[in-house]
Amino acid sequence: xxxxxxxxxxxxxxxxxxxxxxxxxxxxxxxxxxxxxxxxxxxxxxxxxxxxxxxxxxxxxxxxxxxxxxxxxxxxxxxxxxxxxxxxxxxxxxxxxxxxxxxxxxxxxxxxxxxxxxxxxxxxxxxx
Amino acid sequence: xxxxxxxxxxxxxxxxxxxxxxxxxxxxxxxxxxxxxxxxxxxxxxxxxxxxxxxxxxxxxxxxxxxxxxxxxxxxxxxxxxxxxxxxxxxxxxxxxxxxxxxxxxxxxxxxxxxxxxxxxxxxxxxxxxxxxxxxxxxxxxxxxxxxxxxxxxxxxxxxxxxxxxxxxxxxxxxxxxxxxxxxxxxxxxxxxxxxxxxxxxxxxxxxxxxxxxxxxxxxxxxxxxxxxxxxxxxxxxxxxxxxxxxxxxxxxxxxxxxxxxxxxxxxxxxxxx
Numbered sequence: 001x002x003x004x005x006x007x008x009x010x011x012x013x014x015x016x017x018x019x020x021x022x023x024x025x026x027x028x029x030x031x032x033x034x035x036x037x038x039x040x041x042x043x044x045x046x047x048x049x050x051x052x053x054x055x056x057x058x059x060x061x062x063x064x065x066x067x068x069x070x071x072x073x074x075x076x077x078x079x080x081x082x083x084x085x086x087x088x089x090x091x092x093x094x095x096x097x098x099x100x101x102x103x104x105x106x107x108x109x110x111x112x113x114x115x116x117x118x119x120x121x122x123x124x125x126x127x128x
Numbered sequence: 129x130x131x132x133x134x135x136x137x138x139x140x141x142x143x144x145x146x147x148x149x150x151x152x153x154x155x156x157x158x159x160x161x162x163x164x165x166x167x168x169x170x171x172x173x174x175x176x177x178x179x180x181x182x183x184x185x186x187x188x189x190x191x192x193x194x195x196x197x198x199x200x201x202x203x204x205x206x207x208x209x210x211x212x213x214x215x216x217x218x219x220x221x222x223x224x225x226x227x228x229x230x231x232x233x234x235x236x237x238x239x240x241x242x243x244x245x246x247x248x249x250x251x252x253x254x255x256x257x258x259x260x261x262x263x264x265x266x267x268x269x270x271x272x273x274x275x276x277x278x279x280x281x282x283x284x285x286x287x288x289x290x291x292x293x294x295x296x297x298x299x300x301x302x303x304x305x306x307x308x309x310x311x312x313x314x315x316x317x318x319x320x321x322x323x324x325x326x327x328x329x330x331x332x333x334x335x336x337x338x339x340x341x342x343x344x345x346x347x348x349x350x351x352x353x354x355x356x357x358x359x360x361x362x363x364x365x366x367x368x369x370x371x372x373x374x375x376x377x378x379x380x381x382x383x384x385x386x387x388x389x390x391x392x393x394x395x396x397x398x399x400x401x402x
Contacts (some may be wrong), residue, residue, distance in 0.1 A: 120218070
């Protein structure tokens with residue numbers, strides 16, 4: 001079996017990656033907003049900003065890992081079903097996709113992680 | 129000059145002050161004080177144009193080991209002062225020092241390190257809902273290596289607050305009093321020099337409130353630390369050694385509560401202060 005990559009595939013991959021970054025960043029922003037009082041409490045404990053950032057980026061990485069693995073498995077199964085056979089090259093591509101997915105979500109988490117610094121901890125604790 | 133005659137058990141705290149000028153007198157030597165505020169002000173915008181003054185030129189010093197009540201009506205600036213002392217926000221002007229170090233100048237890692245010397249207890253407990261009681265207690269030290277076993281110390285603290293055996297309970301399965309006990313244990317995990325409690329019994333029934341106060345008094349005897357409690361409850365204020373009254377962000381009275389007087393009488397007199 002040969003694997004052909006067309007120009008339109010590159011466009012589709014690029015669009016998917018961009019959408020993935022935006023979706024993960026949005027999901028993490030919503031998550032941070034909802035848990036802002038908890039994060040303010042954690043900051044009041046004396047967690048350094050770097051530890052708080054790591055918390056958000058780790059969360060992004062786990063989301064990326066879960067989504068990428070699920071997507072890769074579904075992709076492999078779909079390819080096998082439609083092509084009627086399994087190409088080893090596709091497995092290698094799936095591994096690359098998982099690694100890229102995790103990397104992309106970590107990058108996407110940088111924005112919400114950066115915005116953590118702007119959390120008005122005192123006001124959030126007063127409202128909690 | 130005594131504010132009340134001696135039998136009431138209230139008199140002006142030595143070195144205390146009402147602000148008398150820019151910054152006002154700061155009381156005792158800031159270098160030896162657990163906490164010293166000098167001319168601290170903080171204003172918030174309300175969106176309607178007129179800023180609200182939450183701290184107005186506040187100056188006072190607190191000696192190490194003191195038990196202080198910050199009292200005043202809702203909106204008088206009690207919580208704001210606690211947040212400023214705990215370095216959760218910066219004042220617009222003035223300085224706060226702790227053991228001679230200027231807290232208001234701290235940034236980054238030094239700021240986080242200072243916060244670790246402070247224990248916070250909140251009115252609504254602020255436990256992390258997804259974590260068990262034990263994990264909540266050790267949450268403040270999770271990112272760090274410590275020279276002691278975190279889980280062991282967490283278990284011992286839970287036992288000290290009367291929650292031995294409840295390590296795996298989630299906050300949602302605990303009463304308000306139990307959650308506040310977990311919060312107190314959490315505040316003590318770093319063996320803080322300073323404990324800040326913001327209306328710690330505000331959400332509790334009177335029986336639980338008394339139990340929490342007894343617990344804090346007993347823990348303070350075992351672990352000498354400075355305790356500042358923001359409260360509008362005269363019963364709590366009367367159990368403290370010193371009473372700092374606030375109105376519209378300004379200190380309007382700074383009184384020492386002398387021991388050896390009937391508690392009911394002291395509560396009554398503190399209550400009359402408003």
